[in-house]
Amino acid sequence: xxGTLREQVASPLAGATDQMLADRAADGDLRAFEVLxxxxxxxxxxxxxxxxxxxxxxxxxxxxxxxxxxxHLGTLDDGSAVKSWLMRIVSRKSIDRLxxxxxxxxxxxxxxxxxxxxxxxxxxxxxxxxxxxxxxxAALPEDQRRCWTLRELAEYSYGDIAxxxxxxxxxxxxxxxxxxxxxxxxxxxxx
Amino acid sequence: xxxxxxFTEQLDAxxxxxxxxxxxxxxxxxxxxxxxxxxxxxxxxxxAAPLVHxxxxxxxxxxxxxxxxxxxESSAEVSGRVHDAIAEHLRQAGDxxxxxxxxxxxxxxxxx
Amino acid sequence: xxxxTPANRRFLAFDLDDTEREQAxxxxxxxxxxxxxxxxxxxxxxxxxxxSPDCDIALRGLERLRRSHKALLERDxxxxxxxxxxxxxxxxxxxxxxxxxGREIPLTHPSPTARLVVTEGAVRGVLRETGDRVQNVFVGxxxxxxxxxxxxxxxxxxxxxxxxxxxNIPLLAEQLRHAMYVALGKYTELVVATIDxxxxxxxxxxxxxxxxxxx
Numbered sequence: 001x002x003g004t005l006r007e008q009v010a011s012p013l014a015g016a017t018d019q020m021l022a023d024r025a026a027d028g029d030l031r032a033f034e035v036l037x038x039x040x041x042x043x044x045x046x047x048x049x050x051x052x053x054x055x056x057x058x059x060x061x062x063x064x065x066x067x068x069x070x071x072h073l074g075t076l077d078d079g080s081a082v083k084s085w086l087m088r089i090v091s092r093k094s095i096d097r098l099x100x101x102x103x104x105x106x107x108x109x110x111x112x113x114x115x116x117x118x119x120x121x122x123x124x125x126x127x128x129x130x131x132x133x134x135x136x137x138a139a140l141p142e143d144q145r146r147c148w149t150l151r152e153l154a155e156y157s158y159g160d161i162a163x164x165x166x167x168x169x170x171x172x173x174x175x176x177x178x179x180x181x182x183x184x185x186x187x188x189x190x191x
Numbered sequence: 192x193x194x195x196x197x198f199t200e201q202l203d204a205x206x207x208x209x210x211x212x213x214x215x216x217x218x219x220x221x222x223x224x225x226x227x228x229x230x231x232x233x234x235x236x237x238x239a240a241p242l243v244h245x246x247x248x249x250x251x252x253x254x255x256x257x258x259x260x261x262x263x264e265s266s267a268e269v270s271g272r273v274h275d276a277i278a279e280h281l282r283q284a285g286d287x288x289x290x291x292x293x294x295x296x297x298x299x300x301x302x303x
Numbered sequence: 304x305x306x307x308t309p310a311n312r313r314f315l316a317f318d319l320d321d322t323e324r325e326q327a328x329x330x331x332x333x334x335x336x337x338x339x340x341x342x343x344x345x346x347x348x349x350x351x352x353x354x355s356p357d358c359d360i361a362l363r364g365l366e367r368l369r370r371s372h373k374a375l376l377e378r379d380x381x382x383x384x385x386x387x388x389x390x391x392x393x394x395x396x397x398x399x400x401x402x403x404x405g406r407e408i409p410l411t412h413p414s415p416t417a418r419l420v421v422t423e424g425a426v427r428g429v430l431r432e433t434g435d436r437v438q439n440v441f442v443g444x445x446x447x448x449x450x451x452x453x454x455x456x457x458x459x460x461x462x463x464x465x466x467x468x469x470x471n472i473p474l475l476a477e478q479l480r481h482a483m484y485v486a487l488g489k490y491t492e493l494v495v496a497t498i499d500x501x502x503x504x505x506x507x508x509x510x511x512x513x514x515x516x517x518x
Contacts, residue, residue, distance in 0.1 A: 028403030
């Protein structure tokens with residue numbers, strides 16, 4: 001295959017705007033696409049890992065997302081919106097993955113409790129606020145975590161979350177409120 | 192439907208050796224290519240199917256090669272040379288009736 | 304007003320399940336309303352929130368949560384950027400040129416059984432790379448307008464370019480147009496009637512700090 005794929009991007013493209021990169025990638029420019037992969041891949045990976053609650057499938061989901069993006073870039077009207085467009089794709093892929101997983105295991109783990117309710121106070125001294133938040137986020141019930149992540153990482157509106165997860169708006173509001181309160185309360189515990 | 196013909200095994204290597212050819216891409220149908228690529232990716236192995244596509248049809252042999260070329264020569268020169276190399280190869284391999292030899296220039300790499 | 308309450312006073316004035324208790328502890332508001340208030344940048348100011356010590360504590364908690372969340376995201380992104388490059392190459396390995404090949408543009412050959420073509424995608428690539436070789440120009444979208452599949456049919460080409468401030472635009476456009484004609488002549492047999500160059504955007508020279516997370 002062409003050697004261009006393995007080359008580091010040292011071109012001025014690395015500093016180009018999203019619009020320019022998306023336009024060029026839509027025309028089939030692999031180098032422009034590679035810059036987009038490097039620019040937003042890390043955020044997409046973090047996002048997928050949060051939604052999926054594990055790192056095992058993150059690589060696959062992000063890879064699938066970029067392959068889909070490459071194939072459909074021509075349908076993106078506004079290249080400057082490529083970031084949210086990519087986040088939407090990775091959200092969808094992550095959610096599909098969760099659904100498939102659930103069908104596979106055939107158990108409803110939506111309300112799985114946090115793994116053996118660890119004593120926050122004891123742990124607090126050993127870990128930073130950041131680490132603590134990571135742990136509480138991971139321990140949120142799946143539906144709450146999904147809403148929270150769509151809202152805070154993918155910057156979805158409430159309406160978009162409802163549409164994406166096929167839930168009533170009121171349910172989304174409730175889940176987000178609950179997630180926020182849980183996080184808030186747990187954070188207070190560690191102060 | 193295509194069948195793998197005996198003389199097609201060497202076509203990948205043959206095309207790669209043509210001066211001016213810098214890359215060789217899978218030339219099968221898109222579905223077949225994507226499917227193969229996906230399966231190969233899943234199995235972490237190199238693509239198994241030949242990249243140059245050949246099919247025996249009622250009107251003769253159909254060959255398709257999809258290439259990337261360098262900057263030095265024109266698309267017409269390099270693709271013509273690829274065509275001629277394949278045609279010559281077929282002549283030497285029993286001279287079957289040829290329906291069409293397609294050469295697709297899918298990329299031109301201007302920078303060294 | 305932030306000093307109305309001691310900064311270290313703990314905030315536990317709500318119940319996960321009981322909205323009434325939550326409102327009772329927050330001067331009639333809910334955590335969700337306070338969060339929305341923060342989203343709006345505390346504007347327009349709402350005295351029933353701003354003047355309530357309980358709300359103040361809750362707002363500080365919410366802000367702390369946001370800061371922690373931001374720090375967590377930065378930490379995670381940092382970790383991701385330290386990973387080796389294999390994930391990028393495995394993505395690029397699995398995409399094909401197919402998706403953007405476009406139409407097939409014929410090339411002549413004396414043999415009746417020969418069908419030689421160059422793809423529209425390859426031609427767009429030639430136009431892009433040609434543009435990139437002209438200093439201070441970025442080529443964006445390139446469109447081949449007309450029936451490229453019929454040899455000899457005159458077509459036109461539309462190109463979006465970005466030129467950095469201070470450049471002589473007519474001169475650059477002419478340079479670019481000339482280079483593109485030469486390249487098209489070499490790699491295609493298209494009859495190109497016009498190359499329309501649109502200077503679509505002026506931007507400052509790329510500032511890598513603006514958006515890039517990569518190193």
